[in-house]
Amino acid sequence: MxxxxxxxxxxxxxxxxxxxxxxxxxYFLPRSQIGYPxxxxxxxxxxxxxQITQILFPQRxxxxxxxxxxxxxxxxxxxxFLDKVLPFFADVMIQDGIYWVQNHPNNDAKVLMVDxxxxxDINYSQWARSKVEEVKQLVTRRxxxxxxEGMNLNEQRLTQKLEVVERQMGLMVKSIxxxxxxxxxxxxxxxxxxxxxxxxxxxxxxxxxDDDDDGTxxxxxxxxxxxxxxxxxxxxxxxxxxxxxxxxxI
Numbered sequence: 208m209x210x211x212x213x214x215x216x217x218x219x220x221x222x223x224x225x226x227x228x229x230x231x232x233x234y235f236l237p238r239s240q241i242g243y244p245x246x247x248x249x250x251x252x253x254x255x256x257x258q259i260t261q262i263l264f265p266q267r268x269x270x271x272x273x274x275x276x277x278x279x280x281x282x283x284x285x286x287x288f289l290d291k292v293l294p295f296f297a298d299v300m301i302q303d304g305i306y307w308v309q310n311h312p313n314n315d316a317k318v319l320m321v322d323x324x325x326x327x328d329i330n331y332s333q334w335a336r337s338k339v340e341e342v343k344q345l346v347t348r349r350x351x352x353x354x355x356e357g358m359n360l361n362e363q364r365l366t367q368k369l370e371v372v373e374r375q376m377g378l379m380v381k382s383i384x385x386x387x388x389x390x391x392x393x394x395x396x397x398x399x400x401x402x403x404x405x406x407x408x409x410x411x412x413x414x415x416x417d418d419d420d421d422g423t424x425x426x427x428x429x430x431x432x433x434x435x436x437x438x439x440x441x442x443x444x445x446x447x448x449x450x451x452x453x454x455x456x457i
Contacts, residue, residue, distance in 0.1 A: 228353070237345045238302040244334040246327070254329075260297040262327045263320070267293055305335035305342070 243253045261267060271289050273279050300320060307317035324331040
């Protein structure tokens with residue numbers, strides 16, 4: 208049996224953009240795009256993650272040697288800590304540090320990190336201030352793009368909904384037209400049957416006696432001027448069902 212589940216009416220890509228994500232974004236962290244600082248000696252060449260990690264965690268190489276020795280820790284988690292966690296932590300410190308410099312200039316962690324980087328010939332404080340402004344510009348440009356994508360998605364979704372409504376209305380019009388034709392055909396057939404029944408009993412289509420040409424009486428009904436005849440159902444003399452061909456004056 209196929210699984211059943213609730214599906215909301217909102218367009219998922221539209222919901223993603225309304226939540227602040229781009230159409231193809233999994234997440235957006237603007238300060239993750241600022242890169243790395245450079246040394247004063249070579250301002251044109253940014254440092255790499257490996258270089259930054261070694262500067263911030265100078266004992267890492269010694270720990271790696273201990274790990275690879277005969278008596279070293281053989282657990283995979285130890286290797287993962289040195290090769291994955293510390294490089295990632297270095298990225299976080301560099302990226303979040305631009306706000307530490309701006310908002311927490313006297314924080315012990317900020318002071319220690321800036322001191323270590325300055326000893327490595329990196330003017331991190333100046334670089335951090337420039338990157339705060341760069342992040343603001345990144346956010347502004349990205350928000351403009353995401354809002355435009357959201358508007359386009361909303362227009363596409365609205366167009367799709369309108370097309371569905373138009374198709375449904377077209378089907379409704381066809382159904383109404385078919386119903387009207389059926390009613391007209393049914394009424395025409397019924398009138399024709401009444402006319403045939405009246406002719407078989409000596410009455411014309413308007414219920415008058417065929418012999419009553421001047422409308423002054425005579426004929427089978429002997430009715431006066433303006434008398435009208437309507438079909439009625441009377442029991443047959445032998446009791447065998449209904450007799451449909453009788454007319455009666457009104």
